[in-house]
Amino acid sequence: MRPQIVPRFVRTRLRKYGRAIRLSVHRNARSQRPRRLGVLHHIAITSTKQRCGLGSELVSKFVSIGQIHSVEAFQLLTHTSNQSAKRFYLKHGWSVKDEISDNDGEEWVLMTC
Ligand SMILES: CC(C)(COP(=O)(O)OP(=O)(O)OC[C@H]1O[C@@H](n2cnc3c(N)ncnc32)[C@H](O)[C@@H]1OP(=O)(O)O)[C@@H](O)C(=O)NCCC(=O)NCCS
Numbered sequence: 427m428r429p430q431i432v433p434r435f436v437r438t439r440l441r442k443y444g445r446a447i448r449l450s451v452h453r454n455a456r457s458q459r460p461r462r463l464g465v466l467h468h469i470a471i472t473s474t475k476q477r478c479g480l481g482s483e484l485v486s487k488f489v490s491i492g493q494i495h496s497v498e499a500f501q502l503l504t505h506t507s508n509q510s511a512k513r514f515y516l517k518h519g520w521s522v523k524d525e526i527s528d529n530d531g532e533e534w535v536l537m538t539c
Contacts, residue, residue, distance in 0.1 A: 461498045461499055462492075462495070462496055462497045462498050462499075463497065463498070463499050463500070463501060464488070464489070464492035464497040464499070464500040464501075465500075465501055465502065466485070466488060466500060466501070466502040467502075469481060469484055469485065469488075471484075481514060482514075482518060485515075485518055486518070488500075489539065499538060499539075500520075500538060500539045501523070501536060501537065501538045501539075502515070502520070502536075502537050503526075503534045503535070503536055503537075504534065504535050504537065505532070505533070505534060505535075506525065506533035506534060506535055507533075512535055512537075515537050515539075518539070519539055520537040520538065520539040521537065521538060521539065522535055522536070522537055523536045523537060523538045524536040
């Protein structure tokens with residue numbers, strides 16, 4: 427519509443607008459990237475060796491190794507009836523995110539850290 431303003435636009439605005447668009451595209455790409463999730467599936471210490479610190483050592487190493495690999499969040503499921511496991515994880519900084527029941531009617535606590 428007003429070609430006479432094009433040179434001025436190119437001189438004063440084009441680079442600024444281009445940088446803003448590039449930054450916004452980059453930010454969107456980063457925010458859409460799926461978060462890396464570490465899932466703790468099974469941990470069991472033989473009964474005669476429980477409460478000696480072995481479980482704590484395993485969980486803390488699991489989290490440290492995940493963090494080295496850029497894992498941003500960790501989760502696990504523990505059976506609702508397993509109160510000792512729940513206490514164990516709470517003691518290690520995990521928190522209860524949800525309580526769910528599966529298709530077989532089993533109740534689980536979803537914990538994250
Ligand atoms: C849960 C489990 C992995 C913990 O490992 P662990 O080596 O015994 O635990 P640690 O010695 O490192 O830590 C002990 C702490 O955890 C908690 N804890 C562990 N077992 C517990 C129990 N049976 N009752 C109450 N608290 C318990 C306590 O806070 C305890 O601290 P304390 O001894 O100072 O009171 C282990 O008990 C186990 O293998 N249980 C059977 C399998 C299982 O339930 N796995 C988890 C499924 S998700």
